[in-house]
Amino acid sequence: MNFHILFCSSRHVTIELDEDAIYETASYEIWVNGRLKGVFHRMIQTIDGLLPDTDYEIMLVRANEASETVTFHTEPEPITLNVRDFGAFGDGVHDDTSAIQAAILCCPKNARVLIPKGTYPVTALFLKSDMILELQENAVLAGIYDRARTPILPGQIEYDNEDGYYNLGSWEGNPIDSFASMITGIHVKNVTICGKGVLDGRADFENWWSRPKDKIRAWRPRMIFLNHCENITVVGVTVQNSPAWNLHPYFSNQIRFLDMEVKGPANSHNTDGCDPESCTNVEIAGVHFSVGDDCIAIKSGKIYMGKKFKVPSKHIHIRQSWMQDGHGAVTVGSEIAAGVDDIHISKCRFSNTDRGLRVKTRRGRGKDSVLKGIVFEDLELEGVKAPFVVNSFYFCDPDGRTEYVGTKEALPVDERTPKIESIEFRNIVCRNAHYCGAYIYGLPEQKIERLVFDNVSITYAKEAQTGVAAMMMGCEPASRLGLVIGNVKNLILHNVSIDGQDGERLCLSGVENVEEEQD
Incomplete structure (x- = not known):
């Protein structure tokens, strides 16, 4: 059995089996430096608990068959900033937005912001470049429903000395005011969001999903919104109960979503799983989606x-x-x-x-x-x-439902007419x-x-x-x-x-x- 390293960070490695199976395969063991890390069955699997700047050997075993040993070296990581040290309670009661945001703002280049076990109510967190945000197992970022306290991303802000505008917010294809998302990245690069934790928007029909077609101060937030970002990897985490789209990379490049769970009730409004919009080089691999759109x-x-x-x-x-x-x-x-x-x-x-x-x-x-x-x-x-x-x-x-959109009669081709060149369905x-x-x-x-x-x-x-x-x-x-x-x-x-x-x-x-x- 063969496999390759799909992603490696300071404390995680994600592997992908080189087989014809789809999503799942026969059970196999993962051994790292001679120690059994567990028995798995998914084609893409992440192993955590590694140390930064360290050499490792990884091998897969199934029945009497073993893979070749693959070596890799984890990325260096200068320091870990634990959000508890910045005043986060993690008790599910206190608003921990400011404490976690302080840890993010203080994070030096290539360092890690750690969210340990606990439940952390938050409104919106803003990423910075060159950092790792890790949610450990049983760590939950829990969305706060409060439109008055949640920041708004303006759709259009006019420049002072030039034509055009600065676009921050977006809603369904137009530059419109929207609430900042639980995880918001604006012009950031080189960020990893990882771990076995959960991003839970806690949306339901009593809050964000009520009156879904109405703009109330601003349009609903996403769970992760990446606006003009580059080289962002999200791996391992679970994202659930989003107010609107779950993952929304927007005018971004080199974005990866790996080995994740994205879920919401089947009847929830506009809860698309992942919506890359005007993006280049997006990889979605090993993700389980179960959503309402x-x-x-x-x-x-x-x-x-x-x-x-x-x-x-x-x-x-x-x-x-x-x-x-x-x-x-x-x-x-x-x-x-x-x-x-x-x-x-x-x-x-x-x-x-x-x-x-x-x-x-x-x-x-x-x-x-x-x-x-x-x-x-x-x-x-x-x-x-x-x-x-x-x-x-x-x-x-x-x-x-206008005649222009719906008529089956041929209309003149003009600047409004779209085109479909090629679609292939194979195997x-x-x-x-x-x-x-x-x-x-x-x-x-x-x-x-x-x-x-x-x-x-x-x-x-x-x-x-x-x-x-x-x-x-x-x-x-x-x-x-x-x-x-x-x-x-x-x-x-x-x-x-x-x-x-x-x-x-x-x-x-x-x-x-x-x-x-x-x-």
């Missing part, structure tokens, strides 16, 4: 932000993760006005989400909204109601689908350039539910539909197996070229 939603702003900054989300790589009980397992859009490029999802498990692989866009996202290089491969879908959905008529905006098994195998529609005036299904199999649940596959006008409730595909220039079907649909296997309209082959 999209597990992952890749974005690049609405048309104002897309036209002004033209920063797409690109080089987003997602693997060895489990998406469970959300609206969409992995979604591109709908706030996608600057486009996306090189989106690669592989070796993931989707369970009981409403939709599996989901692209949502609409007229009005703009000509800079070009979606290309989207590849989903080596995936397992179980109980997903609509496994493949591409919707160019997405109506969940204030103007989403995917879908079991127990409900509404359909796929529901895919491009715009009639700007058809999807290239759509590929390669080695894809779909079966349906014995008692398949009836529902609406795509949030678009004219999409009626259905059950056991085959592949419904419209407005595509080039459709390639290779080794596509559909078993148990009601009616036609392929329901095509406005598809110019079809290539179908079975080996």
Whole structure:
């Protein structure tokens, strides 16, 4: 059995097995410097309790098989600042925001701020560059619901001597005032957030989730918000009960989310798991999502932000993760006005989400909204109601049900018209689908350039539910539909197996070229 080091800090190492399994595998032991650290079954696993600036040897053992020994050296760490020494109580009663913030502000370069066992009520904490924030096992940062005491990040602050503005807050693709998040990073770099602790927003329907469509002083906070940050790694922690999106990297680069749990009630409002927005080089690996909205939603702003900054989300790589009980397992859009490029999802498990692989866009996202290089491969879908959905008529905006957005007639292509260039689905098994195998529609005036299904199999649940596959006008409730595909220039079907649909296997309209082959 082979593995490699995925991440190493001063006191943690994360390994990834080099096997074909998805998310979990047969149990194995991890040995570090000749000592057993435990028995594990996940493909990506973090080991803690290491010492800084130290040589280590790590080996994996399964039954009578042992891996080669891999050596690594932990990062140096000059000092640890314990938040208890700065006055934090950790008793679940006192507001510990100021004490923890003081420790962060006093942290020297490459040092560690330690949050030991305990419950620490906080509003919002602001990171600084070149630091480690560690939450030990049974340490909980517990969100305080108090809109009057929570800082606000202004959406736009005009510069004094030049055109333009300083953007801090964001809400659903626009520069709008929002509350600072439990962990907020503004123009920081080289930060690790790690440990076995918990970030608990403590949101519920009596506080943050009440009146979710209303702006009350400002829009709801996230759990981790990274605005123009670089080289940030979050590893090992659990994030739960967020007021809104859980993880929101925004105009950031080199962001990693590794070996995490992200969870919230299935009926919670806007609690997306991870939403990279206008980001580059984002890695999501070994993360279990179970949330009330999209597990992952890749974005690049609405048309104002897309036209002004033209920063797409690109080089987003997602693997060895489990998406469970959300609206969409992995979604591109709908706030996608600057486009996306090189989106690669592989070796993931989707369970009981409403939709599996989901692209949502609409007229009005703009000509800079070009979606290309989207590849989903080596995936397992179980109980997903609509496994493949591409919707160019997405109506969940204030103007989403207008004639302009919803008409199926071809309109003139102009500066408001988005484009989908290429989407590929490869080596995917879908079991127990409900509404359909796929529901895919491009715009009639700007058809999807290239759509590929390669080695894809779909079966349906014995008692398949009836529902609406795509949030678009004219999409009626259905059950056991085959592949419904419209407005595509080039459709390639290779080794596509559909078993148990009601009616036609392929329901095509406005598809110019079809290539179908079975080996």
